[in-house]
Amino acid sequence: MVVGQPIDRADGKLKVTGGAKYAAEFGMPGLVHAVLVQSTVPAAEIEGFDLAQAQTMPGVLAIITPDNALRLQIRQASQQTIIAPLLQDRSVLYNGQHIAIAVADTIERAMAAAAAVRVRYRQGEAITTMESALGQAYPPKRFRNGERPPDSSRGDPDGAFARAPVRIEASYTTPVEHHNPMEPHATIAKWDGDRLTVWTATQGISGAQTTLAALFGIDLKNVTVLDPFVGGGFGCKGNTWPPATLAAMAARIVGRPVKLVVTREQMFTSNGYRPKTIQKIKLGADAEGRLIAARHDGFSQMSMPSLGEFSEPVGLGTEMLYACPNLAITHRLVAIHTSLPTYMRAPGEASGVFAIESAMDELAAALKLDPLELRLRNYAENDPKDGKPFASKALRECYSQGAAAFGWGKRNPEPRSMREGGVLIGMGMATSTYPTNRRTAQASVRLNADGTAVVRSGTQDLGTGTYTVMAQVAADALGLPVSRVRFELGDSRFPPAPVSGGSATVASVAPAVQQAAEAVRAQVFRLATDGSGRGWQGVDPGQLRFANGVVSGSPERISLGELLARKGVEHLEASSKAELPDTAKGYSRHSFGAQFAEVRVDPDLGTIRASRFVGAFDCGRVLNEKTAHSQLMGGIVFGIGMALLEETRTDAETGRIVNANVSEYLLPVNADIPAIETIIVDSADPVTTPLGVKGIGELPMVGVAPAIANAVWHATGVRVRDLPVRIEHLLV
Ligand code: MOS
DSSP states (O other), X not given: OOTBOOOOOXXXXXXXXXXXXXXXXXXXXXXXXXXXXXXXXXXXXXXXXXXHHHXXXXXXXXXXXXXXXXXXXXXTSOTTTBXXXXXXXXXXXXXXXXXXXXXXXXXXXXXXXXXXXXXXXXXXXXXXXXXXXXXXXXXXXXXXXXXXXXXXXXXXXXXHHHHOSXXXXXXXXXXXXXXXXXXXXXXXXXXXXXXXXXXXXXXXXXXXXXXXXXXXXXXXXXXXXXXXXXXXXXXXXXXBOHHHHHHHHHHXXXXXXXXXXXXXXXXXXXXXXXXXXXXXXXXXEOTTOOEEEEEEEEEEEEOOGGGOOOXXXXXXXXXXXXXXXXXXXXXXXXXXXXXXXXXXXXXXXXHHHHHHHHHHHHHHHHHTOOHHXXXXXXXXXXXXXXXXXXXXXXHHHHHHHHHHHHTGGGOOSSTTOOEETTEEEEEXXXXXXXXXXXXXXXXXXXXXXXXXXXXXXXXOOSSSSHHHHHHHHHHHHHTOOGGGXXXXXXXXXXXXXXXXXXXXXXXXXXXXXXXXXHHHHHHHHXXXXXXXXXXXXXXXXXXXXXXXXEEXXXXXXXXXXXXXXXXXXXXXEEEEEEOOOGGGGGSBOEEEEEEEEXXXXXXXXXXXXXXXXXXXXXXXXXXXXXXXXXXXXXXXXXXXXXXXXXXXXEETTTTEESOOSTTXXXXXXGGGOOEEXXXXXXXXXXXXXXXXXXXXSSGGGTTXXXXXXXXXXXXXXXXXXXXXXXXXXXXX
């Protein structure tokens, strides 16, 4: 079995040698360049453009504005996938909105022309801060794509809170954060008559295909989307954002293939972000620390509603984390003049669990109870929101293994009690959780006479290891060494697969790969025993073996090639469609984790260092320990960024992002990251997939920020309820 083994990435060598080609790197004859022109005001109607200079500059092929843009079939396209604005009208709804495109024969000439576009605005009143519009908060219309209401409650949360002997009531905030993948959004679009081919940086080639076909009013089969390598996404490549559509529009207008690469600065206004949240928490407990009431009211920042809708689902973790009989969660949106927010790694859980797990730490302090003991006293054996059993839950083991590895027992509960030299040491912990998602996916397997196999699925590899683990799954199911299996993805002509989001790629695609491989294997045995051959006529196929390209079983032993040649067959092929079994509906399906942080704070300067981190995870069966650990560590690094560094700042006067770059938007670098220990707790979910997998990508960042904020409180006695935790918070 190669599943489970920590084999190297199938695409590792290509990536480090530059052999992996990303969307922007597919050069072709006649390729020209498009550059986005952005608004410089937050709220306006465009009165007109002055294009005289830009249009006559050398090499310029077109300046596209709402006046000459192609009319797109926005209504035909589904609400979920369409992201405005697409140059369909002259309204400006945020600072940095795309309002025109300059197309020229070189990138330099396109940039010069874009800079020469002059715009006359009639400015309107802009709302640029969430705080100023809180009074107009409204419930989301399509919370979780309309699959559930934005509010829910059980028992009598307000009555129980009023009666609770121990109460915590506090407000927490998380800032706007941007994904900042290394690879920016980029698209090359090429038309051949009515056929469109795009190379685009996306987490979902099927979604891009559907969206582009609908917007341009062409047949789905006339759109091909290609993306063999993705340089990170974290959610910002989950939707088909305007630049991809605008590149295709520009290519249509100038009649040449067009390349459009979003600049790092434009990445802050073109493809979503994690919205700012304001979260109000109430917790009530009895004297023994058993939760009797909880309330989590979440407000998240939105754009003007005509751009779409996104709601950060902050309460969903709170709803199922602890056994608490009286609980309510609500979600509200606050629209301001900003671009549309979107999913960012663990959307909802990352920000919501910061609030609830900070509040739990405050409750533990009020009760004079160990924070880990408080979690254990409220451990949910079944999902408290609906009473369903968990498909698998090994959170207790995460707590115990994580605490042991971290040395939680050495923590003195008193804040400011632990020091080394003059430096304050703090220890904090928090729980992590993320849903186990699985979506319908298809795959095909072709087994060649030489004992090699090609497996295909229209999925993506964001850098997570899809190429590698799918080859492992196929190799085991086929009985071939993994070196004989090639997995191909990133081509919309392959069997369709879902967006790589919600940590669901492996749970969705691996069962499809497994099914197709097993179908091919069954064909091998049918062929061997179908009666036209020699020795195996009449033999039960279950008596045969197929391993390393050789079919064996008394009385014969022949290579696959020989078997196929005997039968006059060139290769065997099968395809599959795999979906979540109905039986899964009876279960609550989640992954879990326990996060332990140590911080060191200089009491004179307020500087905060994350000095040690241990995360223990119940993330289902692990198919490749190497890529899994890499995901787990990456998630913790992402969480440390959220805890201590990341924040997109907007100028309230102009609604303009002031740190739209990676020098002033602070991301953790190596020097910010301590020793990280990740523990994979043995657990398998037998309900979601036959393989037992759950999902890894998002879970490890959930709970990191509260574990660090709780450690900062333990070090200093200062409770920071607004992320990121900064020096300023401690200089009080
Ligand atoms: Mo993820 S935020 O579902 O790419």
